[in-house]
Amino acid sequence: MKNSDYLIGTVIDARYRIDALIARGGMASVYRADDLRLERPVALKLIHPHLAEQDNFTARFIREARAAASLNDPHIVAVHDQGVAHTPEGERAYLVMELVNGPNLRSELNRLGSLTLGQTLSLIEQILHALAAAHKAGIVHRDVKPENILLSAPLRPGSVHAQETAKVADFGLAHAAGSLSAGTSAVLGTVAYLAPEILSGRRADAAADIYSVGIMAYELLAGELPYPGTSAFSLAYAHLNRQIPRIGEKLEWIPEEIDSLISLFTAKNTAERPANAQEALKILRHAESMISPELLLRRLPIFPPKANTLPTQVQPSSAEAPTETKNTPAAGEQPAYTADLHPQPAVTEILATAPGTSLPERHSAARMAQTAEKQKKKRKHRSRRLPIFLLPLLILAALCASGGYWWFEYGPGMRLQVTDVAGKTSAAAAAQLKKAGFTAVETQYAFSDTVAKDTAIGTDPKAGSKIHPSAKLRLLISRGVEYLQVPDLVNLNADEAQKLLGKSRFRARQREDWSETAEKGKVISQQPAAGTSAVHDSEVLFTVSKGRKPILVPDVTGMAETEARAALEAQSLRVSETETYSDTVEKGRIISLSPGAGTTLHANDTVTLTVSKGKTPVPVPNVVGRQLGEAVKILKDAGFNVDVQKILGGLFKTVRLQNPAGGEKLQPGSTVSLTVV
Numbered sequence: 001m002k003n004s005d006y007l008i009g010t011v012i013d014a015r016y017r018i019d020a021l022i023a024r025g026g027m028a029s030v031y032r033a034d035d036l037r038l039e040r041p042v043a044l045k046l047i048h049p050h051l052a053e054q055d056n057f058t059a060r061f062i063r064e065a066r067a068a069a070s071l072n073d074p075h076i077v078a079v080h081d082q083g084v085a086h087t088p089e090g091e092r093a094y095l096v097m098e099l100v101n102g103p104n105l106r107s108e109l110n111r112l113g114s115l116t117l118g119q120t121l122s123l124i125e126q127i128l129h130a131l132a133a134a135h136k137a138g139i140v141h142r143d144v145k146p147e148n149i150l151l152s153a154p155l156r157p158g159s160v161h162a163q164e165t166a167k168v169a170d171f172g173l174a175h176a177a178g179s180l181s182a183g184t185s186a187v188l189g190t191v192a193y194l195a196p197e198i199l200s201g202r203r204a205d206a207a208a209d210i211y212s213v214g215i216m217a218y219e220l221l222a223g224e225l226p227y228p229g230t231s232a233f234s235l236a237y238a239h240l241n242r243q244i245p246r247i248g249e250k251l252e253w254i255p256e257e258i259d260s261l262i263s264l265f266t267a268k269n270t271a272e273r274p275a276n277a278q279e280a281l282k283i284l285r286h287a288e289s290m291i292s293p294e295l296l297l298r299r300l301p302i303f304p305p306k307a308n309t310l311p312t313q314v315q316p317s318s319a320e321a322p323t324e325t326k327n328t329p330a331a332g333e334q335p336a337y338t339a340d341l342h343p344q345p346a347v348t349e350i351l352a353t354a355p356g357t358s359l360p361e362r363h364s365a366a367r368m369a370q371t372a373e374k375q376k377k378k379r380k381h382r383s384r385r386l387p388i389f390l391l392p393l394l395i396l397a398a399l400c401a402s403g404g405y406w407w408f409e410y411g412p413g414m415r416l417q418v419t420d421v422a423g424k425t426s427a428a429a430a431a432q433l434k435k436a437g438f439t440a441v442e443t444q445y446a447f448s449d450t451v452a453k454d455t456a457i458g459t460d461p462k463a464g465s466k467i468h469p470s471a472k473l474r475l476l477i478s479r480g481v482e483y484l485q486v487p488d489l490v491n492l493n494a495d496e497a498q499k500l501l502g503k504s505r506f507r508a509r510q511r512e513d514w515s516e517t518a519e520k521g522k523v524i525s526q527q528p529a530a531g532t533s534a535v536h537d538s539e540v541l542f543t544v545s546k547g548r549k550p551i552l553v554p555d556v557t558g559m560a561e562t563e564a565r566a567a568l569e570a571q572s573l574r575v576s577e578t579e580t581y582s583d584t585v586e587k588g589r590i591i592s593l594s595p596g597a598g599t600t601l602h603a604n605d606t607v608t609l610t611v612s613k614g615k616t617p618v619p620v621p622n623v624v625g626r627q628l629g630e631a632v633k634i635l636k637d638a639g640f641n642v643d644v645q646k647i648l649g650g651l652f653k654t655v656r657l658q659n660p661a662g663g664e665k666l667q668p669g670s671t672v673s674l675t676v677v
Contacts, residue, residue, distance in 0.1 A: 007031070007046070012085045016044055016096060027051055032099065035080075042080060043097045049089040058084070058093045065095055067139055068171035075130035077150060077169040100167055105149035105220075112157055114223035117258070118296030119155060121288050122162035124217050128284060130168040131213070131277035135206040141171055142204055144212035145190045146219070160296045191232045191239075192225050196268050199236045201415040201466050206276040213280065214244070214265025221258070222247055223302035226266075240268075253298055257287040418473065420463035421456045426477045429456035433475060438467075443475045447536070453480030481535055488530035489523045494544045497523050507539045512546045516603055520547035548602040555597035557590050561611045564590045572603035579613045587614030615667050622662020628653045628676050639668030650676040 008031070011017045015037050022030045022043065028051075033044040051057050062082060069079040081096035105123070109115070115123070127149060134141060141148075152165040191199070195211035198204045218226045226245055227238035244266045248254040265280065267273045274280035419436045421429035426443070433441045451457050460474040461467055487504050489497040494510060501508040518524045526542040528534055551571050556564035565575045585591045591610040595601065621638050623631035628650065632642045647656075657675035660666055 007087070011036070012044065012046075012094065013083055016042065018044065033096075035096070041099045043077075043099045045095040045097065046085065047093045049087075049092060052090060052092040058091075061093050064139075064171075065093075067137070068134075071133055071137060071139065071171060073130050073133035074165070075126045075167055076133060076171065077167045079171075097169070098167075100150040100152065100169075102151040102153045102164065105146035105151060105166070108151065108155045109146055109220065109223075112155060113302030114300045115155065115162075115220045116158060116160065116297055116299040117221065117254075117291070118160040119162045119299075120217060120220040121284065121291075121296070123149070123166050123220065124213060125281065125284055125288075126162070126166040127168055127213060127216075128277045128281040130166075131206075131209050132281055134168075134171060135209070135276040135278065139171060140204060140206055141168065141209050141212075142198065143170060143190060143193075144168070144209050144216065145193045146216060147190075149216075158297065158299070160293075191235045192227070192229075194236075194239065195270075196240050197270055199239055203465075205270070207270040207273045209277065210265050210273050210280050211267075213277075214262050217265070218244060218247065218262050221254075221300060222250065223300055243268075247300075251300060253295060255291050255295060257290050261287045415466040416469050418459055418461055418463050418465045418467060420458075421475070422458045422463065423451075424456045426454050426456065426475075429475055429477070433459070433473065437469045438473050439470050440472045441475050442472060443477055445477050445479050447480065447482035448478040449481055451478040453478055483533045484536050486526075486528050486530055486532045486534050486540055489526045489540075489542045490530070491518075492523050493521055494523065497542050497544075501540055505536045506534070507537060509539050509541045510544060511541065512544050514547070514549035515545035516548055518545035520545055550600045551602060551605070553593070553595060553597050553599045553601055553607055556593060556609070557597070558585070559590050561588055561590065561609065564593075564609055568607050568609075573601060574604060574606040576606055576608045577611055578608060579611045581614060581616040582612040583615050585612035587612050615669065617665035617667045620658075620660050620662055620664050620666050620672055622658070623655050623674065624658055624662065626655050628655060628674070631655045631658075631674060635672050635674075640666065641669065641671040643671050643673045644676055645673065646676050648677060652677050 005021065007018050008020065009018065012033070015035060016033045017036055018031045018033050020032045022032055024030075026048075028045045028047050031044045031046065033042050034040075035042050047058070047061065062084075065079060065082040069082070071079075077100060078098040079095060080098065083094060084091045085094050103111075127144070131141065131144070148168060148170045150167045150169050152167075155162060155164060193212040193215045195204065195208035198208055215226060227235055227242065229235040229238060244263060246259045247262070248256065248259045261284065264283065265273060274283060416437050418438075419432055421432050424432065430441060430443065446457060448457055455478050457476040457478050460476065467473065484505060486506065487500050489500065492500065498508050498510070513524065515522075515524045522545050523542050524545045526540060528540065534540070551573065553573070554567055554571065556567050559567070561577065568575050580591065582591050589612050591612050593610065594608045601607070618638065620640065621634045623634050626634070628644065632644070635642045644650075654677055655674050656677045659673040666672070
């Protein structure tokens with residue numbers, strides 16, 4: 001890429017005057033600029049020309065920048081504006097961002113060697129806070145690393161907590177890099193922090209950022225990356241195949257919670273990691289609450305070489321050649337957009353480059369400052385010596401290119417997109433997957449309520465996923481709707497019936513009814529019947545006994561005996577009778593019942609009726625020999641009716657006979673017959 005120093009002093013879009021070059025990286029250069037409209041200092045990131053020439057990159061960069069600008073969090077570098085600048089090298093997309101005056105986390109790690117446990121947890125918490133806001137908005141960073149963490153001021157050595165504010169930068173830029181032509185087979189990003197799913201070509205979600213945070217947490221504590229390596233390939237292999245080492249094995253004082261936290265964040269399987277930064281933040285805070293406060297001040301004693309604290313180069317508008325600041329910049333002196341000036345060994349690499357693009361040149365600012373004068377003196381001899389130095393580099397590049405081609409086309413990095421076979425017959429689906437190049441297809445059968453029998457439900461991994469041709473691919477074939485045998489519920493308790501139906505994968509519906517034979521709370525019937533074959537999760541209705549049905553004895557006193565009997569038998573009660581005389585209740589009617597009216601009985605219990613036999617019998621007066629008139633009066637006064645039969649016309653009007661005879665007992669109202677002569 002050409003030197004962009006000619007831009008210093010120019011005004012972009014009639015608003016942003018470029019004052020100084022802050023940093024130059026593989027995808028963009030960052031300048032300190034003045035916003036002439038709002039009169040404030042800003043950071044302006046200008047995309048390199050070779051990337052700006054790719055329409056898909058520029059379009060996606062602008063789209064992602066707009067999304068990133070919507071984020072509002074104190075730990076995210078604010079995006080103020082975006083646009084396309086017209087430069088002599090062509091149109092180049094740019095971002096206008098908040099200017100952070102402190103160093104970045106990489107330069108502080110180089111300066112201090114390692115951080116205290118408290119500083120590490122404090123910084124990781126701030127970073128997760130920023131990522132949580134992004135993940136909630138549906139934005140994945142995909143390039144979380146110390147170079148992209150800017151600090152409000154240099155870290156205080158040995159502090160229990162990071163008093164400085166951490167801000168995450170480059171939301172959108174890393175994501176936009178993914179828009180580079182798929183034909184380039186490029187894997188962009190910082191390999192040392194990339195999640196396995198990104199390295200293997202799978203889709204990256206919020207869990208990929210959590211992996212990068214876990215790697216960074218390890219590095220802040222240990223002062224080194226978990227996987228040593230001098231090439232992108234060795235690092236990628238380690239991320240894909242090796243478990244992260246435990247810091248506790250280096251130092252006994254490291255709490256188990258820290259090793260567990262880092263292991264959780266860096267799990268190879270995305271399903272085992274926190275799904276997003278919000279979940280990770282909760283886990284981090286819980287782990288921190290379990291750690292003894294005195295441990296927060298401790299750190300792994302690493303003392304970096306002085307080279308790590310060499311000054312950073314800035315190109316001001318007042319000079320043609322680079323100048324250098326002294327030592328580490330203080331807050332307010334120099335912004336921290338130096339992500340690409342102090343890379344770790346074999347950290348930032350392009351595994352396979354696009355045609356027409358070249359690997360960006362990486363130098364530390366200190367290195368550039370120290371060698372600037374030598375390069376100027378030896379510029380005359382460079383043309384003769386350049387081919388000699390380039391020869392091994394060209395050989396190495398060729399080997400890397402061929403290795404990369406093998407890796408992605410034939411080796412472990414090769415990926416095929418899983419074909420969608422849903423809805424096809426079993427045979428057709430298997431044939432289609434075989435034709436697509438998958439060699440380890442395993443057919444599994446599963447019941448389905450929606451997919452017909454012997455029809456493909458789908459695959460695992462699902463259609464659209466990218467996997468190696470030899471990776472296991474499960475083809476799921478439908479067995480149709482699942483039918484199950486209905487269990488026998490009769491005589492079980494209601495709770496037992498509910499549990500048995502749930503265990504048998506049926507839905508239970510319960511009702512209650514009276515039963516003269518089943519104990520209260522027991523199942524007396526079910527529908528469908530036990531042993532019936534029914535669709536899984538279908539409803540089984542069972543009836544639970546409420547016990548014997550209570551019956552209130554009706555009041556039948558005064559009723560005729562037949563009427564009273566019918567009323568009681570209608571209530572499923574048995575009837576027995578007894579008779580007695582009554583001077584108040586008419587003969588044949590009910591005097592009383594036992595048990596009495598209103599008593600609670602049950603079916604087939606017995607009620608005894610007392611039926612009136614009429615009035616109590618009294619002795620009949622003896623009227624034989626009396627005159628007819630006198631006799632009639634005596635009998636009627638006693639309550640009897642009189643029937644008179646006359647012989648010879650009753651000439652003498654004397655009673656000669658009576659029936660019943662005097663002294664016999666007869667119910668009042670009965671008739672006494674008299675024979676009169």
